[in-house]
Amino acid sequence: MKSAIELRLELDDLYARYAASLDEARYDDWIDLFTDECFYRVVPRENFDRNLPLSTMMAESRGMLKDRIYGITSTLYHQPYYQRHIVSGLFIRKNEGEALHTQANYAVFRTKQNEISEVFNVGRYIDTVVTDGGRLKFKEKLCVFDSELIPNSLIYPV
Amino acid sequence: MKSAIELRLELDDLYARYAASLDEARYDDWIDLFTDECFYRVVPRENFDRNLPLSTMMAESRGMLKDRIYGITSTLYHQPYYQRHIVSGLFIRKNEGEALHTQANYAVFRTKQNEISEVFNVGRYIDTVVTDGGRLKFKEKLCVFDSELIPNSLIYPV
């Protein structure tokens, strides 16, 4: 049985590696932070608050996450940009033993080639974390972002 | 007697709930993070550095905080916006046993309807935290923001 403190350190580590792998475009490492059966969704706050089904990005399994990454890195034509994640305010909403329901605020900065860095997407993560193979992983990750403008320029996961 | 580590986890949790309650506009939960006798003040850095008394927002008790929230949610005419708090660099300036003097950096992002998210207000929290009813609460919270422009558009607490 892990202590509250050990759990907290492992959670911090999970979120740190989530940000680092995305920002360094190490997508295989990023996918490894999810369980096989997983749910990933990016949704505007308004849709979330009103229970509207529309998602800006969605994957219902690790296989779909891999497809998405393949699309990004191999087939889609798009102008690449760097991402930089800043995450804070992580807390455990509910500890069900098997599953931890966590929440955190995030800000993603985007840097396009030959441009200055800018605020890209801010919001909160509403996640379910489980132990899988001795490590914490995301079983569900919901990214609820504040801007009502749907950024069709959202290429990479946030 | 709490260990340094327990205290740190509780502090992290206090700051996380502070951000989450404001950003989700759960103002009753936010007010619950303050002691009955409390002091809340938002002040530009220049005024703070020069010891000038002018505040952008101030409340000298939980009752005044409630009045402010009532004004925001019920009577004031204003264009609503979403807030998103990112807080980091929390440390204990001084531990007086009864009272913890803490400090942290914050960045608040604002999202107006049909607009993109933007940097709204950045600065530092200079706080006094005490145990009240078995939980850590803010006895004093001073928000010192960097921009010398006084944002008259600052509606919600930061």
Place this chain on the structure above:
Amino acid sequence: MKSAIELRLELDDLYARYAASLDEARYDDWIDLFTDECFYRVVPRENFDRNLPLSTMMAESRGMLKDRIYGITSTLYHQPYYQRHIVSGLFIRKNEGEALHTQANYAVFRTKQNEISEVFNVGRYIDTVVTDGGRLKFKEKLCVFDSELIPNSLIYPV
């Protein structure tokens, strides 16, 4: 022998004091966070990824850091601005016992006189931390920022 948890609290504290000392322009305190023999470098991500030697700012000892600070505070003509650091996602890349190899994401906001706060410089710290005189200090600090534009307006350390 420190526990993983004690080490983590001390690391958090080191990064918090790094941000606070820079943002409050307490440069002597900032220099004290480095070992005598130290290496500080600010470099664009593209140069870092391609192993190009060009640095935006560099110091190869604490003496050079002091010179730089002297230049900033005493001799250089420049328009001053406030900095605000937000740091998150700290993790230990490798623990060699003597030396900790750490990484974290950072966002620095800049506030010029009579202007609003803006995103200034975002990136990651790639650091080496050692124990020196009973405290953790930076032996190496590499700041890799995302924007390919070299900000010649970068006056202060980030």
